[in-house]
Amino acid sequence: MFSIDLHTHISTTSTRRFPSVQVLFGDLVVVLGVSLLLDTTVVFPTSAPLLCAPSLSVVVGVWVLFQSRLQNIVGAAVFITIGAVWQAVALDFATVHRISSLPASSGRTDPPGSLRSA
Template sequence: MSTTISPRRLTTSQFLFGLVVVVVGVLLLLETTGIAPVGSLLLYVPSLFVAIGAWALVRSRLRNIVGPIVLICVAGAWQVVALGYATVEQVVVFWPVLVIAFGVSIIAGQFRSRVRATDDAVTSAFAAFGGVEKRNTSRAFAEADLTAVFGGTELDLRDAAIESRPARINAVALFGGVDIIVPREWNVQLDVLPVLGGASDDRPRREVHNEEVDLVVTGFAAFGGVSITD
């Protein structure tokens, strides 16, 4: 049975991030081997990562904030330094902006949950230096915000149902892990931005593939991971 990969799946933040890393690797190889002088092109590599961060913001409909903002800030500062408009010492003093972005992400997730939390259609979980396990049994599950910082967060959706597809989950894993348990038959689109982290759908492959997306998982993983299991 042949498997068709749709263009939409090839435009995930994960795919684009990996593609940019490959391009950077090729440019570095050309430069170090002396095959082609591409030093001038390497100066603009940070702009590629800024574009990925902006794309991730758009793809998540501004739900995934902290990851893309961190990437945009770091890559933007790197670009400014690379072009000689500022020194490392001048840009490093703005590092608290990353902390602010993380706090805004947490507050935004709580606000969304309070506004739309009807019949448990929306779930929010935050774990720091510990673990949080939640189970959603709503027959009209809509969305969730899951954050794990030096800890773990688990959301069990095996007894939930989706009324309006696709449902959406924003997952942030910083030095921790986010585990999402879903029914095996759900079609999950994973669009997590990994920076020294990972994201994977660990469910066994199914013989019948549902073309309609049931759940979209966006977010950010740094020194941690986001996993989908059944």
């Protein structure tokens, strides 16, 4: 008649060893939010650890780059760039005004004041 195989089961657990990018990003946001809350309410001084917090964004970007096997380059590059600029401002290597006033590339290679017309 009919036979029932009791050893067949469907696994609902994930086979991933590392957490997904969304989980890492969510954890990063929660940790930074709690740190900022503790610092602004003067419950616990976290200004020294927050000085290095932008490096976490760079680390997550590099991790995403290698986790995607160099296929998600744009997303990782955004994380790395934002983290690097944020870290430069946090360590006083640059200012927000100086970074925001950098000229955007127009694709032209002519130096300003050259004789060629636009």
